[in-house]
Amino acid sequence: MNSLTAPRTGISAGPLRRIGHWLNARPHPDLVIQIAPERVTAARWGVKRLEAFAEEPLAPGALRPSAAQPNLSDAEAVGRAVARVAERVSGARHEAALILPDTVVRIFLLGFESFPRKEAEAAPLLRWRLRKSVPFPVEETVLSWSEQAASDGSPEVVTAVARESVVKEYEAALRGAGLEPGVVIGETLAMLPLVEDGPAVLLARLGNFSLTTAIADAGRLALFRSSDLSAEPDSQALLDEIFPAAAFFQDRTQRNIERVRLAGMERYGGELRERLERELGCPVAPLGGDAGAREGLPEGASDLLGRQCASLVGWQLNRGA
Numbered sequence: 001m002n003s004l005t006a007p008r009t010g011i012s013a014g015p016l017r018r019i020g021h022w023l024n025a026r027p028h029p030d031l032v033i034q035i036a037p038e039r040v041t042a043a044r045w046g047v048k049r050l051e052a053f054a055e056e057p058l059a060p061g062a063l064r065p066s067a068a069q070p071n072l073s074d075a076e077a078v079g080r081a082v083a084r085v086a087e088r089v090s091g092a093r094h095e096a097a098l099i100l101p102d103t104v105v106r107i108f109l110l111g112f113e114s115f116p117r118k119e120a121e122a123a124p125l126l127r128w129r130l131r132k133s134v135p136f137p138v139e140e141t142v143l144s145w146s147e148q149a150a151s152d153g154s155p156e157v158v159t160a161v162a163r164e165s166v167v168k169e170y171e172a173a174l175r176g177a178g179l180e181p182g183v184v185i186g187e188t189l190a191m192l193p194l195v196e197d198g199p200a201v202l203l204a205r206l207g208n209f210s211l212t213t214a215i216a217d218a219g220r221l222a223l224f225r226s227s228d229l230s231a232e233p234d235s236q237a238l239l240d241e242i243f244p245a246a247a248f249f250q251d252r253t254q255r256n257i258e259r260v261r262l263a264g265m266e267r268y269g270g271e272l273r274e275r276l277e278r279e280l281g282c283p284v285a286p287l288g289g290d291a292g293a294r295e296g297l298p299e300g301a302s303d304l305l306g307r308q309c310a311s312l313v314g315w316q317l318n319r320g321a
Contacts, residue, residue, distance in 0.1 A: 029182045031090055032315045033082065034099035035170055036187070037063045037208040040078070042085035042096075043304065043312040050300025052089035055307075056081035065103035065209050067162070068135040072169045083177040095182040098174060099311050102205075102212045104166055105186030107224040108133065108159045115147060115155045126159055136163045148220045151253055158221055160186065188212040188226075188263075191314035194288045195261055200249065202257045202280075203287060204242050206264035211238060213245040215257070223249055235272045238265070239279075246280055260284040263310055288313070 030051075033042045037058065044052040058081055062074040072078050090096075110129055116122045123143055131138045142164045150156040162184075171181045188205045195201050195216050203214045211233070215223040227241050246257050257280050265272060266286070273284045288297070288305045301313045 028318065029095045029097045030316075031095070031179070032097040032099065032312055033085065033174065033179070034187065034309070034311050035063065035078065035082065035173065036101060037065060040081040040085050041307075041309055041312060042089045043309070043316070044089045045298065045316045048298050050298060050304065053300070053304065053309075053312075054085040054088035056084045065101035066166070067103055067106060068166075070169065071104065071166055072173070075169070075173070079173045079176045082173045082179075086174075086177040086179055090179065094178065094180055096174060096179045097183045097185065097315055098170060098181040099185055099187050099190050099315065100162075100167070100170055101209065102186050102188050102207060102226045103210050103228060104170075105160055105162045105184070105189070106134065106226065107186065107189060108161065109221065109224060110157045110159055111150055112155045112157060115157055126157065126161075130159070130161060134161060134163075140164055142167055151217075151220075151222070156220075158224075160189070185315070187311045188214060188224075190311040190318070191263065191287065192216065192221075193314045193317035194310055196259070198258060200253075200255060200258045202242070202246060202249075202260045204238070204260065204262055204265070205287075206233075206238065211241050213242055215245065215249050217249075217253070222253075235268055235275065238268070238272060239275060242276070243279065256280070257282055261287040263287040264308060266308075 030045045031042070033040065039055050039057050041055040042053065043050060059074070059077060062077045063071060064073055065071055108130065110126070116125065122145065126143055126145060127138045127141060130141070134141060140163055141161050143159060143161055145157050145159040148156050148158060167184060174181045187207065192203070192214065195203050200215060200217045205212045210226050210228050212226045213223065214221065223245055225245055250256060259282055260276050260280060262273070262284065263286070276284045287310055297313065298316060304313050
């Protein structure tokens with residue numbers, strides 16, 4: 001199964017940041033479905049506008065994201081929700097992009113002295129490197145990867161990894177609705193194109209069960225961390241995760257974070273933003289929340305951002321040039 005997606009060539013510059021050119025080698029369905037613990041959402045995109053959107057809530061506990069254990073506690077309920085949104089947005093299209101919780105799709109940045117070009121050699125090498133980093137047998141993983149240059153110019157491989165049996169649970173929900181999952185991607189990775197161009201931009205995204213921190217720096221993914229959460233965090237708990245990520249980047253590069261973008265943290269109000277601005281000494285704003293960031297978006301994208309559907313918008317922005 002080769003649908004799990006990571007960036008093909010790192011992060012490239014543009015009016016809005018895009019995830020490289022992975023679409024040169026992968027399909028880009030205009031139908032995208034996100035399955036999250038609290039709801040299933042779907043969007044169908046035209047070239048320059050949102051053509052349809054639908055969402056269905058999920059009962060608490062129907063979906064419990066996990067990297068290693070079964071996720072769909074109530075597979076029938078999740079399947080029904082997927083079928084409902086698919087019926088309302090799919091039209092005659094039968095292939096879809098599938099966005100999964102960050103807890104399921106883990107991202108690693110792995111450094112090498114040299115990296116093989118042939119897939120038959122690269123995949124076993126990556127699995128060997130990841131053997132102590134994933135909470136399940138490494139032989140049961142699905143992988144996708146992309147090379148980029150590390151800050152010192154050495155080869156670095158952005159690697160997306162998930163347990164095959166877990167991914168198949170979600171794919172089965174789509175197939176039950178008559179859809180074929182053409183691409184599978186994690187939620188924060190999907191929304192990275194909404195991060196502006198420029199040096200050292202930190203994105204912190206809070207989901208129901210995880211906090212993901214990513215740093216995009218001058219055309220490359222410099223850091224990607226996901227922390228599982230067992231309970232609703234307070235502001236200090238979030239800061240305790242974000243500050244070490246910023247400090248790691250600063251220690252490694254001897255440069256500061258220039259901007260911070262937040263997603264999924266609206267309920268914390270201005271206190272969290274003010275603490276980040278004071279400690280990091282840079283502007284902090286919601287992801288895609290200012291007029292400049294939304295200027296080049298397709299018609300209808302701003303409405304989705306207001307519904308906290310940034311991953312659906314980011315997927316559309318990944319469309320190849």
